[in-house]
Amino acid sequence: MTISIDSKDSNTKSLQPKGWLRYFSFSLDHKVIGIQYLVCGFLFYLIGGTLASAIRIELASPMSDFMPRDVYNQVLTLHGTIMIFLWIVPVVNGAFGNYLIPFYVGARDMAFPRLNAVAFWLIPPSGLMLVASYFVEGAAQAGWTAYPPLSITTPQSGQIIWIMSVLLLGGSSIFGGINFIATIIKLRRPGLKLMQLPMYCWAMLGTSLLVVLSTPVLAGTLILLSFDIVAHTGFFNPVLGGNVVVYQHLFWFYSHPAVYIMVLPAFGLVSEILPVHSRKPLFGYTTMVFSIMGIVVLGLVVWAHHMFTSGTPPWMRLFFTIATAFIAVPTGIKFFNWVATLWGGKISINSAMLFSCGFIINFVFGGITGVALAQVPFDIHVHDTYFVVAHFHYIVYGGTVFIIFSSIYHWFPKVTGKLMSEKLGILHFAITFIGFNLCFAPQHWLGLNGMPRRVAEYDPQFQFVNQISSVGALLMAMSTIPFLVNIFLSIKNGKDSGDNPWNALTPEWLTSSPPPVENWEGEAPLVEEPYGYGKPISQEN
Amino acid sequence: MLNKNFYLILIISAVFGISFLIGFNVNLLPVEASINAPIYDELFKILFIIGLIIFIGMTIAVIYSLFKFRKRKDQYGDGIALEGNLSLEIVWTIIPSIIVLIIGLYSYNIYDRMGGMKELNHSHDMMTSNTEKIWAGISQASNNEVASKNLSVEVSAMQFAFLFNYPKGEFISGELHVPVDHKVSMKMESKDVIHAFWVPEFRIKQDIIPGQPTILNFTPTKVGKYPIICAELCGPYHGGMRASIIVEEESDYKDWFNKNTKTEVSL
Numbered sequence: 001m002t003i004s005i006d007s008k009d010s011n012t013k014s015l016q017p018k019g020w021l022r023y024f025s026f027s028l029d030h031k032v033i034g035i036q037y038l039v040c041g042f043l044f045y046l047i048g049g050t051l052a053s054a055i056r057i058e059l060a061s062p063m064s065d066f067m068p069r070d071v072y073n074q075v076l077t078l079h080g081t082i083m084i085f086l087w088i089v090p091v092v093n094g095a096f097g098n099y100l101i102p103f104y105v106g107a108r109d110m111a112f113p114r115l116n117a118v119a120f121w122l123i124p125p126s127g128l129m130l131v132a133s134y135f136v137e138g139a140a141q142a143g144w145t146a147y148p149p150l151s152i153t154t155p156q157s158g159q160i161i162w163i164m165s166v167l168l169l170g171g172s173s174i175f176g177g178i179n180f181i182a183t184i185i186k187l188r189r190p191g192l193k194l195m196q197l198p199m200y201c202w203a204m205l206g207t208s209l210l211v212v213l214s215t216p217v218l219a220g221t222l223i224l225l226s227f228d229i230v231a232h233t234g235f236f237n238p239v240l241g242g243n244v245v246v247y248q249h250l251f252w253f254y255s256h257p258a259v260y261i262m263v264l265p266a267f268g269l270v271s272e273i274l275p276v277h278s279r280k281p282l283f284g285y286t287t288m289v290f291s292i293m294g295i296v297v298l299g300l301v302v303w304a305h306h307m308f309t310s311g312t313p314p315w316m317r318l319f320f321t322i323a324t325a326f327i328a329v330p331t332g333i334k335f336f337n338w339v340a341t342l343w344g345g346k347i348s349i350n351s352a353m354l355f356s357c358g359f360i361i362n363f364v365f366g367g368i369t370g371v372a373l374a375q376v377p378f379d380i381h382v383h384d385t386y387f388v389v390a391h392f393h394y395i396v397y398g399g400t401v402f403i404i405f406s407s408i409y410h411w412f413p414k415v416t417g418k419l420m421s422e423k424l425g426i427l428h429f430a431i432t433f434i435g436f437n438l439c440f441a442p443q444h445w446l447g448l449n450g451m452p453r454r455v456a457e458y459d460p461q462f463q464f465v466n467q468i469s470s471v472g473a474l475l476m477a478m479s480t481i482p483f484l485v486n487i488f489l490s491i492k493n494g495k496d497s498g499d500n501p502w503n504a505l506t507p508e509w510l511t512s513s514p515p516p517v518e519n520w521e522g523e524a525p526l527v528e529e530p531y532g533y534g535k536p537i538s539q540e541n
Numbered sequence: 542m543l544n545k546n547f548y549l550i551l552i553i554s555a556v557f558g559i560s561f562l563i564g565f566n567v568n569l570l571p572v573e574a575s576i577n578a579p580i581y582d583e584l585f586k587i588l589f590i591i592g593l594i595i596f597i598g599m600t601i602a603v604i605y606s607l608f609k610f611r612k613r614k615d616q617y618g619d620g621i622a623l624e625g626n627l628s629l630e631i632v633w634t635i636i637p638s639i640i641v642l643i644i645g646l647y648s649y650n651i652y653d654r655m656g657g658m659k660e661l662n663h664s665h666d667m668m669t670s671n672t673e674k675i676w677a678g679i680s681q682a683s684n685n686e687v688a689s690k691n692l693s694v695e696v697s698a699m700q701f702a703f704l705f706n707y708p709k710g711e712f713i714s715g716e717l718h719v720p721v722d723h724k725v726s727m728k729m730e731s732k733d734v735i736h737a738f739w740v741p742e743f744r745i746k747q748d749i750i751p752g753q754p755t756i757l758n759f760t761p762t763k764v765g766k767y768p769i770i771c772a773e774l775c776g777p778y779h780g781g782m783r784a785s786i787i788v789e790e791e792s793d794y795k796d797w798f799n800k801n802t803k804t805e806v807s808l
Contacts, residue, residue: 069777143774149751150734150775238752244735245750278610279619287630309737309772310748311755314657318649325641329634335599336633342606345620349611357603364599368592371641375648377584377655381744384737384772449571450741452772455780459768534622 026121028113029517033120034099035415037090038408040120044086044127049477051079056439056473059466064456072456073141074134074158080144081162084258085169086127088400092265093211094120094176096407097204099415100272101180103508103515104198106189106524111182119175126168133161143454145255148236148247152228159229163222170215170222173261177211180204189524195289198506198530199282202289203268206296210257210264213300218254221247245310252303260299262396263363264292266403267334270356273403273410274338276504277353278345279538281531284337291330298327308379317376324374331367335360351425355406358433362398366391369444384454387447390440398436405432405483412487413501417513418494424486428479435475442468505538506530556597564590574763574788575743577655582744584651591640656758692719696729698736698749700775701782710802717786720794721764730754737772740786748773761788 022032023039054075058066067075098116102109110116133139140162142151151159184197184205225247227233234240236247275282282288304312304320338360347353369391372378382388405428412420442465447453451462458466500509507527511520532538564586573579610620694717695706705717719725729738731751738757739746742765747757771782789797 064780069780073774073777073779141777147735147774153734154776238750241752243753245753279612281622281624283623284625284630286625287634309746311750311753317652317657321648322642322645325645326638328641329637332637333630333634336629339599339602339606340623340626340629342603342610344623345606345610346612346616346618347607347610349607353607357607360603361600365596368596371644372588372592375584375588375644375651376657377581377648377652378588380746381581381741383746384739445569448569448741450739450768450770452739452770452780454774457780531624532622534619538619 026117028109028117030098030102030110030113030116031415031515031519033116034095034097036120037095037098037123040124040127041087041091041095044082045091046480047131048079048082048087049480051075051082053473053477055079056470058456059458060470062458062460062463062466067456069456070138070141073143073454074139076454077140077143077162078130078134081130081140081166082127083396084144084262085166086123086130088262088396088404089169089173089258090123091404092262092269092400093173093180093204093207094123096200096265096269096411097176097180099411100200100508101183101204102187103511103519104201104506104530105184105187106192106507106526107183107187108518108520108524110179111187112179115175116179119172119179122168122172122175126165126172129161130165133158133165136161145251146222146225147251148225148228148242148244149238151225152237156229160226163226163229167219167222170219173211174215177208177215180208181212184208189526191526192528195286196528196530199271199285199288199292200265200268202292203264203271206292207261207264209296210261210299214254214257217250221250221254245307248307248310249304252306256303256306257299259392259395260295262400264295266359266400267292269403269407270338270359272506273352273356273406274341275531275533276410276502276506277350277356278342278347279533280341280345281533281535282337283340283343284333285531287333288337291333294330295327298323298330302327302374305374305379308376309383321374321376325371328367328371335364335367350409350422351420351429352406352410354426354429355402355409355432358429359399359402359406362394362402362436366394366398369394382447384452385447386443386451386453389453390443390447393436393440393443398440402432405429408487410502411508412490413497414508414513414515416491416494417497418490419497419501420490420494421486424482424489428482428486431475431479431482435472435479437472439469439472439476442472503538505532552601553598556594556601560590560593560597563593570744572742572763572765573744574761574765574767575740575745576760576762578742578744578762580651580654584648587647588644591644692723692725694719694725694727696727696738696749697732698729698738698771699732700734701771701778703736703738703769703771703782703784705784707798707801710798712801714801716784717769718794718797719761719786719788720791721761721788723791724758724760726756726758728754728756734775735773736775736782739770739772740767741770742767746772761786764788764790 023036027033054067058064058072064072098110137155137157140146140151140158141154142159146159146162184201224235228235228237228242234242236242236244238244271282271288302320302324304316305324308317373382373388373391409420409425412418446462446465451458497513499511499513502509505527507525507530510525510527529535529537570582570585573582693708695708697704697706702715705714707714729747729749731749733751735751736749737746738749743759743761745757745759747755749755765788767786767788769784769786771779775782
């Protein structure tokens with residue numbers, strides 16, 4: 001039965017547009033959909049980045065003088081929502097997942113190609129709708145967390161559009177999650193065992209489980225919130241007897257796992273990149289698999305650490321402290337294993353490698369502040385301050401976004417058959433790394449010393465440190481220039497990379513670059529040792 | 542081999558040394574002005590030192606690997622085919638587990654010392670019915686012998702201000718005046734959206750929630766004027782939602798209290 005569906009899809013595929021036009025079509029090819037996700041996500045990253053720059057310009061002076069206060073709140077709400085739901089989640093899951101997973105399991109496409117295309121095509125309209133809500137009556141201005149009663153009392157149209165947009169994006173995410181689980185479990189090439197899969201498959205399996213388990217909770221919560229706004233029900237409205245803290249529990253039941261939905265795929269990607277460029281097998285494959293699953297299980301039972309100041313019973317605070325801090329153990333195992341992967345290798349210092357190592361350093365820092373934040377007494381002082389802002393940017397930017405760039409440098413030859421310029425790549429890394437740390441490291445101090453988050457104005461004593469942070473943000477904004485130049489120059493004039501420029505052993509490199517429509521001309525190869533560097537299998541290449 | 546181990550021990554001791562040096566000498570926190578603050582700073586110092594050791598250690602390991610194992614121009618082929626090491630995996634599972642567990646128990650102890658684990662009986666003189674559910678913040682030293690010295694304040698928060706009601710004096714103030722070294726017990730409620738009461742110098746924070754009173758107890762230890770900051774996004778003027786807490790000697794506080802009580806009565 002699978003075969004008949006496959007052949008039907010391949011007939012449809014041959015009718016689809018060729019060349020650049022296919023990227024604007026309802027393509028069923030997982031590779032086209034992957035690139036669609038990536039480019040679409042990057043365009044939203046530019047919008048979200050522009051909003052971030054606007055925030056940093058406002059905060060360069062202690063007075064609220066760059067934009068009106070309500071616009072500032074719209075900007076920070078849109079910045080958070082766009083970066084999470086339209087850039088990081090779609091790119092680390094949708095873009096790389098779609099491009100790589102079928103190769104890794106030895107399939108010709110995803111399990112449900114049409115569902116896959118639907119999942120992608122939900123994103124551009126909901127993203128545009130979200131951005132356009134600014135021009136209606138003002139965008140949502142209650143933060144990306146949309147806590148009631150603020151989200152009930154602020155202008156309604158913006159908040160409703162925000163809810164609809166996030167619901168559609170959540171739907172897209174669920175479709176993707178179902179597709180990944182089905183593909184990884186059911187579409188594996190005969191003879192390929194689960195424990196032979198590249199690590200990114202395991203990361204995507206764990207992530208997709210989290211998506212499927214927790215995103216429906218967010219959807220339900222937001223639907224209830226929209227009833228409160230439109231139909232004046234009282235689920236979360238205290239005036240009508242509703243409870244605002246219940247919303248926080250439901251919201252964070254999704255939104256904490258959302259952090260792992262953003263970082264677990266990055267953990268998978270870095271596990272693919274490090275072995276290739278250090279010419280060594282991935283250290284501790286089995287423990288890596290178990291630690292991913294450990295993070296998935298623990299990630300579902302830690303949500304209330306976002307609510308230590310909301311008013312929660314003491315026993316609950318204690319439980320969530322211990323559960324949260326223990327996530328550091330499986331996460332720590334992964335980092336020790338990555339460093340052990342580097343140890344004794346023959347490391348090529350290139351852009352992909354540098355971004356991956358930058359990721360390790362940034363993420364370790366963010367992880368350490370994360371363990372501190374898990375401690376109730378510590379959190380009570382710094383909750384809702386710039387310390388938290390700094391912490392999660394170290395995780396999602398210093399962690400995941402660094403890996404997105406690393407992955408682009410690593411898989412660019414696969415997609416285009418061209419090499420990227422290493423000089424521009426290293427320049428990009430240097431500016432990003434310095435700018436990022438300059439922007440976010442000082443914010444820890446700001447939070448500890450009394451600057452709350454989401455403010456347009458602050459105590460003048462914090463001006464100097466805020467200006468350092470703004471200079472860092474400027475560098476981060478500038479770092480996209482060498483990156484974009486590099487991309488366009490390499491597409492146009494890049495050196496031919498050949499099929500496998502890195503001599504990698506993972507299955508996506510065992511076909512031509514760029515790959516044919518059905519991934520392999522003949523049978524998909526059986527890759528039993530995707531990390532067999534230093535072994536006879538690697539010497540053959 | 543002995544030589545190699547010697548260098549390893551030297552580097553590890555240097556990492557520990559630097560971390561302790563920074564941890565004990567760099568102060569990243571504001572003034573300590575409540576009983577909570579020194580307890581908090583003790584926890585902060587421990588977490589800071591442990592964090593520094595791990596961060597510096599990992600950073601050195603990454604940079605050293607990049608340098609030492611970089612591919613030289615004349616090198617081809619792969620690194621060693623080392624796929625794992627069970628005893629190493631066990632070591633770096635068990636040691637972090639122990640560290641995390643110790644930190645967790647220690648912070649539990651800190652939290653207990655701050656009074657966070659105490660049952661809040663809410664025995665002071667506020668209007669509370671038995672059915673009302675109070676969600677607690679920190680309840681620093683809620684011993685009965687101190688309770689007689691308690692100052693009770695009712696805080697109401699609204700967009701974009703705090704109001705402090707002194708039930709004993711029957712007046713409302715926009716500034717929070719408290720006597721030094723007295724336990725202050727606050728019952729807080731919001732009139733509209735969620736706000737938060739934060740005094741960085743006291744290391745305390747508690748959300749102020751509509752329809753759900755919260756309690757926050759603290760004991761100031763240092764005379765001075767400190768900011769009260771709203772820490773929960775509450776609308777366009779959230780950044781401007783601030784008030785002051787004035788910690789003063791008991792006599793000064795009594796003067797201020799009497800002055801306000803009288804004016805209120807004369808109205």
